[in-house]
Amino acid sequence: MTKELLSNIGIGAKGKGLLGMAILTTALGTLCNAGIMIVILKMMEQITGGRGDLSRYWWALAGITVFRMLFNSISSIVRHFAGFEIVAKIKTQIILRLKQFTLGFYSNERMGEISTVIHNDADNLGGIVGHLGSRMISDFLVAFIIGTGLFLIDWRMGLAMVSLLPAAIWILVRGIQNNLQLKKANQANLADMVSLFVEYTKGIPLLKAFTEIPVFKDRLEASAVKFGESSKKEAKSVASYLGKYFFLFELCYAILATLGAYWVFGNNLSLFDYLIFMIFCREFYRPFAALEGHWLSYMSVKDSYQRVARILDAPVVEKPAAPQEAKHFDIAFDRVGFSYEAGEFELKNASFTLEQGTLTALVGPSGSGKTTITNLMLRFWEPQSGRIQIGDVDIRRMDYDELLANISIVMQNVILFADTIYENIKMGNKNATRAQVMEAARKAMIHDFIMSLPDGYDTPLGENGVGLSGGQKQRLSIARAFLKNAPIVILDEITSNVDPLNEVKIQKAISNLAADRTVLVIAHHLRTIQNADKIIVFNRGEIVEMGKHHQLMQNNGLYRELWDAQERAKEWRICG
Numbered sequence: 001m002t003k004e005l006l007s008n009i010g011i012g013a014k015g016k017g018l019l020g021m022a023i024l025t026t027a028l029g030t031l032c033n034a035g036i037m038i039v040i041l042k043m044m045e046q047i048t049g050g051r052g053d054l055s056r057y058w059w060a061l062a063g064i065t066v067f068r069m070l071f072n073s074i075s076s077i078v079r080h081f082a083g084f085e086i087v088a089k090i091k092t093q094i095i096l097r098l099k100q101f102t103l104g105f106y107s108n109e110r111m112g113e114i115s116t117v118i119h120n121d122a123d124n125l126g127g128i129v130g131h132l133g134s135r136m137i138s139d140f141l142v143a144f145i146i147g148t149g150l151f152l153i154d155w156r157m158g159l160a161m162v163s164l165l166p167a168a169i170w171i172l173v174r175g176i177q178n179n180l181q182l183k184k185a186n187q188a189n190l191a192d193m194v195s196l197f198v199e200y201t202k203g204i205p206l207l208k209a210f211t212e213i214p215v216f217k218d219r220l221e222a223s224a225v226k227f228g229e230s231s232k233k234e235a236k237s238v239a240s241y242l243g244k245y246f247f248l249f250e251l252c253y254a255i256l257a258t259l260g261a262y263w264v265f266g267n268n269l270s271l272f273d274y275l276i277f278m279i280f281c282r283e284f285y286r287p288f289a290a291l292e293g294h295w296l297s298y299m300s301v302k303d304s305y306q307r308v309a310r311i312l313d314a315p316v317v318e319k320p321a322a323p324q325e326a327k328h329f330d331i332a333f334d335r336v337g338f339s340y341e342a343g344e345f346e347l348k349n350a351s352f353t354l355e356q357g358t359l360t361a362l363v364g365p366s367g368s369g370k371t372t373i374t375n376l377m378l379r380f381w382e383p384q385s386g387r388i389q390i391g392d393v394d395i396r397r398m399d400y401d402e403l404l405a406n407i408s409i410v411m412q413n414v415i416l417f418a419d420t421i422y423e424n425i426k427m428g429n430k431n432a433t434r435a436q437v438m439e440a441a442r443k444a445m446i447h448d449f450i451m452s453l454p455d456g457y458d459t460p461l462g463e464n465g466v467g468l469s470g471g472q473k474q475r476l477s478i479a480r481a482f483l484k485n486a487p488i489v490i491l492d493e494i495t496s497n498v499d500p501l502n503e504v505k506i507q508k509a510i511s512n513l514a515a516d517r518t519v520l521v522i523a524h525h526l527r528t529i530q531n532a533d534k535i536i537v538f539n540r541g542e543i544v545e546m547g548k549h550h551q552l553m554q555n556n557g558l559y560r561e562l563w564d565a566q567e568r569a570k571e572w573r574i575c576g
């Protein structure tokens with residue numbers, strides 16, 4: 001899987017080279033440890049044998065110690081580098097990929113998953129493959145070298161050393177397999193408990209208002225107890241199989257010690273070789289003793305890798321082989337049919353045109369499909385039938401970045417970033433000068449407000465524009481659209497939640513923006529679009545009427561119904 005991971009995320013020759021070097025230097029560092037022990041044993045042999053000259057051993061000891069320090073330092077640096085390389089590659093690939101997905105990819109669940117992958121899984125893969133992976137491989141490499149060396153010294157002792165190894169590994173594998181179910185149940189209990197806690201903290205004001213806290217407290221306690229019980233069960237099972245596993249290793253060591261001592265007394269084994277075995281068999285056992293940890297790391301890498309792969313392999317907006325450019329900006333929907341994967345909504349055979357230099361309004365009851373139309377224009381979703389053209393070019397034949405560059409969107413829920421007002425407007429055009437940013441703000445009727453703030457354009461905004469009113473956010477977003485200067489503008493219910501004063505300012509800003517562009521407005525307040533060049537009325541995914549305000553009023557259809565309902569609601573508000 002590591003190989004698949006490395007090639008899938010395109011870690012490249014550099015990353016693989018770093019990993020190879022990490023394995024090699026870690027193994028050499030460990031072998032130096034073994035070398036030091038051998039030299040010390042040799043010195044002891046010399047001393048007990050009464051031979052005097054130890055100088056070459058001192059030199060050997062000094063040399064190996066220097067090399068060990070060198071290898072350990074290099075291995076630590078290189079393992080970090082390899083980890084960083086993997087983390088950086090995964091994060092970059094995901095971020096590049098995110099831009100290419102259709103909106104269908106971004107369900108709420110997916111947003112959570114993407115965040116987990118970027119924040120946890122990428123670091124997990126970097127840490128485990130870069131650090132632990134190279135250590136694990138080098139540990140087994142060293143065990144193989146030491147094991148071979150020990151077998152060559154004395155095969156009988158070698159056999160005694162590994163005699164219980166297969167049984168120990170069998171117990172470990174069985175134990176891990178049996179524990180998987182308990183682990184799964186425990187994780188599910190943990191997830192339930194965490195989501196209950198999150199729900200609780202988010203809903204505290206509401207729970208207080210409805211005096212529901214004691215009920216929730218009982219549910220929280222019950223879920224904490226359930227998690228505690230399943231944790232204990234899992235811990236017991238782990239303790240049981242690990243206890244047996246390590247007992248077999250100790251038994252193996254005892255067999256080796258006893259048999260070795262028996263052969264030493266019977267003059268069938270030298271004391272020196274006996275000592276070598278007793279010291280180095282621990283080094284040989286080391287990777288096996290850490291096997292459970294390695295297994296857990298492997299499982300964790302596997303999960304992380306599967307989540308990364310799910311994102312990297314998800315379908316993206318297809319690029320045309322030979323992209324075409326729109327020569328003008330009339331937009332045409334030609335018998336477009338679409339339905340979401342979930343739910344019953346269906347857009348049926350929608351055909352209409354939005355002429356360049358005009359303002360078209362989409363109206364209709366909630367859920368009739370207005371926003372869906374804009375999502376299709378932006379290729380956030382792909383229609384199942386029909387086609388959408390901009391300037392006689394099917395939008396699927398246009399370069400996707402080019403398509404998005406031609407459209408400015410101002411939405412009801414403005415997205416602002418935790419940065420200064422200046423940077424938030426500049427997002428509309430990264431190359432704009434300060435003067436251009438200010439000019440855009442002036443046209444969007446927000447300049448005076450910005451200048452009234454102590455730090456003016458350099459005022460920092462909280463996350464998602466905390467500190468601004470809905471209307472101010474809208475006008476910032478209109479300023480962005482001015483700066484982008486795209487020939488097509490989509491305005492999605494932007495005056496729904498603003499006060500009348502702000503609404504007037506926004507209307508003025510919109511009429512500035514609309515000049516000479518193809519403008520599509522989605523509106524609930526019909527008064528705000530009564531001067532539109534064309535009004536398209538949707539109901540349950542179908543176009544039921546189309547025309548100018550006065551024509552639609554004469555039709556006495558759904559538009560008239562909606563209009564009258566709004567006027568009546570206004571009268572009630574005034575009377576109330």
Ligand SMILES: Nc1ncnc2c1ncn2[C@@H]1O[C@H](COP(=O)(O)OP(=O)(O)OP(=O)(O)O)[C@@H](O)[C@H]1O
Pocket residue numbers: 340341342343345364365366367368369370371372373
């Ligand atoms: N991602 C989605 N998955 C499934 N169904 C969806 C999705 N997005 C929207 N819908 C459904 O499609 C229908 C049309 O939604 P759309 O947002 O286009 O309506 P709308 O006319 O803009 O409504 P509103 O005026 O309330 O904003 C609704 O029934 C909605 O529930």
